[in-house]
Amino acid sequence: MTLEEKLKILADSAKYDASCSSSGSKRINSGGIGNASYSGICHSFASDGRCISLLKILLTNCCIFDCKYCINRKTNNVKRAIFTPEEICTITMNFYRRNYIEGLFLSSGIIKSPDYTMELLIKTIKMLRYKYHFHGYIHCKAIPGASEHLLKELGSLVDRLSANIELPTENGLKLLAPNKEENKVTKIMSYVKENRKSSFAPAGQSTQMIIGATKETDLDIMNKSEKLYKSYDLKRVFYSSYIPVNKDKLLPSLTTPPLIREHRLYEADWLLRFYGFKTSDLLDEENPNFNILMDPKANWALRHLDEFPKEINQVSYYDLLKVPGIGIKSAKRIIACRKNFKITFEDLKKMGVVIKRAKYFISCNNKYFMNREYFKKSFIEANLILEDNVKIENKKEQLSLFS
Amino acid sequence: MNIYLYDGTFKSLLDLINKLIELKIKPLDIKDKENFKPNILDNMIELELDMEFDISKIKVSKNIMKTIYYVYLSSDEHKELIIYYFLLNALKYQDKIFTMRNLKCVNSALKLAKRVSNECHKLKGFVRFKEINNHVLYAEIAPDSDVLELLSYHFAKRLANEYWLIKDVKRNMYSIYNTQKYYIVSGKNINLKDIEIKEEEKEVENLWMTFFKTIGIEARKNKRCQMNFMPKKYWKYIIEMEDAYEKGNNR
Ligand code: SF4
Numbered sequence: 001m002t003l004e005e006k007l008k009i010l011a012d013s014a015k016y017d018a019s020c021s022s023s024g025s026k027r028i029n030s031g032g033i034g035n036a037s038y039s040g041i042c043h044s045f046a047s048d049g050r051c052i053s054l055l056k057i058l059l060t061n062c063c064i065f066d067c068k069y070c071i072n073r074k075t076n077n078v079k080r081a082i083f084t085p086e087e088i089c090t091i092t093m094n095f096y097r098r099n100y101i102e103g104l105f106l107s108s109g110i111i112k113s114p115d116y117t118m119e120l121l122i123k124t125i126k127m128l129r130y131k132y133h134f135h136g137y138i139h140c141k142a143i144p145g146a147s148e149h150l151l152k153e154l155g156s157l158v159d160r161l162s163a164n165i166e167l168p169t170e171n172g173l174k175l176l177a178p179n180k181e182e183n184k185v186t187k188i189m190s191y192v193k194e195n196r197k198s199s200f201a202p203a204g205q206s207t208q209m210i211i212g213a214t215k216e217t218d219l220d221i222m223n224k225s226e227k228l229y230k231s232y233d234l235k236r237v238f239y240s241s242y243i244p245v246n247k248d249k250l251l252p253s254l255t256t257p258p259l260i261r262e263h264r265l266y267e268a269d270w271l272l273r274f275y276g277f278k279t280s281d282l283l284d285e286e287n288p289n290f291n292i293l294m295d296p297k298a299n300w301a302l303r304h305l306d307e308f309p310k311e312i313n314q315v316s317y318y319d320l321l322k323v324p325g326i327g328i329k330s331a332k333r334i335i336a337c338r339k340n341f342k343i344t345f346e347d348l349k350k351m352g353v354v355i356k357r358a359k360y361f362i363s364c365n366n367k368y369f370m371n372r373e374y375f376k377k378s379f380i381e382a383n384l385i386l387e388d389n390v391k392i393e394n395k396k397e398q399l400s401l402f403s
Numbered sequence: 404m405n406i407y408l409y410d411g412t413f414k415s416l417l418d419l420i421n422k423l424i425e426l427k428i429k430p431l432d433i434k435d436k437e438n439f440k441p442n443i444l445d446n447m448i449e450l451e452l453d454m455e456f457d458i459s460k461i462k463v464s465k466n467i468m469k470t471i472y473y474v475y476l477s478s479d480e481h482k483e484l485i486i487y488y489f490l491l492n493a494l495k496y497q498d499k500i501f502t503m504r505n506l507k508c509v510n511s512a513l514k515l516a517k518r519v520s521n522e523c524h525k526l527k528g529f530v531r532f533k534e535i536n537n538h539v540l541y542a543e544i545a546p547d548s549d550v551l552e553l554l555s556y557h558f559a560k561r562l563a564n565e566y567w568l569i570k571d572v573k574r575n576m577y578s579i580y581n582t583q584k585y586y587i588v589s590g591k592n593i594n595l596k597d598i599e600i601k602e603e604e605k606e607v608e609n610l611w612m613t614f615f616k617t618i619g620i621e622a623r624k625n626k627r628c629q630m631n632f633m634p635k636k637y638w639k640y641i642i643e644m645e646d647a648y649e650k651g652n653n654r
Binding site (some may be wrong): 003004007008011012014015016028029031032033034035037039041042043044045046047048049050051052053055056091094095097098099100102133136241243244256257259333336337339340341347350351 | 499501502503504505510524527528529530531532533534540542558560561562563564565607609610611613614615616617618619620621622623624625626627628629631632633641642643
């Protein structure tokens, strides 16, 4: 098999992992090639619009497990390949020198045993670091069930070490990934959390959940994310729309991946991490799923209209963040600027506020943008949906145009 | 109409603006004399400028100076005047200036600085090197803003043990790095006739194309999104987009 054929197989089977992030590490170039950029760098964008930052490949797509949703599962009849450590190093170095990539994202199917697979991963990355003097970014997936001393060794070689939780509930996992146990994944997470320092996985860890392969609600998913962020100090939870690659009576028969749902989950995830929201603010047993027509923050604001309109020149940072159309940057700018002058609607544009959304929820110097009579749920909701709908229509059109 | 001229360098621009501020002169405009075509009504004035002007004479913070430098790198036709007014206010308000976006010159300066730093960040990813003779790496760029220096600083750290060359095709400027230091040189002063791209280079490029094509998920295809992140104007120099560039369309 040529190197190109191998690369094709092992990139193809790695592409369902949503993570591409190359941020969070300050690794410097100590006499060789490469360094990390703390804010991360995207080098290209694939035909699906996702950022390409790292050479995302599997060491092998051979696997002794049989996860129903996975293209590499044991019972699938697909072409299998395995890279030698030398081959991975050569490709990485060739791509990195030419600035195609920011580093390597290495994962693997489980070959022989978790420990055996981990040893291969370690061997590869050691070669890259010590023989090729590569100081660029490396994200490696740890293999659940591998011994602790191997985790220790791998963690000291890479920038990010992580494991995928795959599904939001233990039941889902039992159904679709019978060989996997959640506690083996969380064991890795605790280990990384406990040991993280500048010489051990400095960029921390992330994880991924598959969306739409099982019946869990958005509430189940967000509860899980919230718990993961709290317990393991995760940098990110990635949400990956289930792509039907296999046929199985246990799997849903989707025609298109649930991309809008995935989008809403990412929006809600931001609200948890940076905006001071809790899952219980956004969803409950009665409304366990996000509104497809409206983003979670606007949805929340409409249900709490009694807290609005918020006075731009007065309310706190976290109150500003609750306003649809105001993000972290614009909230910070408003706080800094209003010390110097009274902010008007005109000024807000310069601060990066999305006026067409924010205007319904704010006042500037006690002025509302139009007659206050219109400050009503029905009016605002209709206008917001009208606008968002246009966006969703665009997305749909895109899906049908290109798929 | 009084237009003040400088020689295009950052130092001479700051020297000029500093003098104008000291002399309490409000210029109608400030222009780079190399690239400026005056019309008959313009009255051009050249003050005596110091090529080795000491920038630290201007009493503003590092952040303010960095903002001014970034604005200078932009391609905005009024950048000099924006810098003049921004500096005038910055001397008075110091770092408070960053929160005074209600002033037009401040808003324009911060916007331009942001545009330059965004473009530089994008190019840190989009620059594509090819291996030429003697294992030297060679890349061409054609950015809107003059980010060659900023990029050189980045690659000098990253590709520290390589010899590399980056050419800004728009400005005919080269950055040349020799594993120790980089030098920015005008294309007028160098001759690179015998650049040769090696045979093996195609192999690496093919490998990259294979990866690039494979990694996109067909069921999620979204060319519009791809194009938003990777604007057409950069395609010519991005290997994986060259085909699309040559076809002149995106589908
Ligand atoms: S462990 Fe499961 S998800 Fe991972 S490669 Fe094997 S079958 Fe696929």
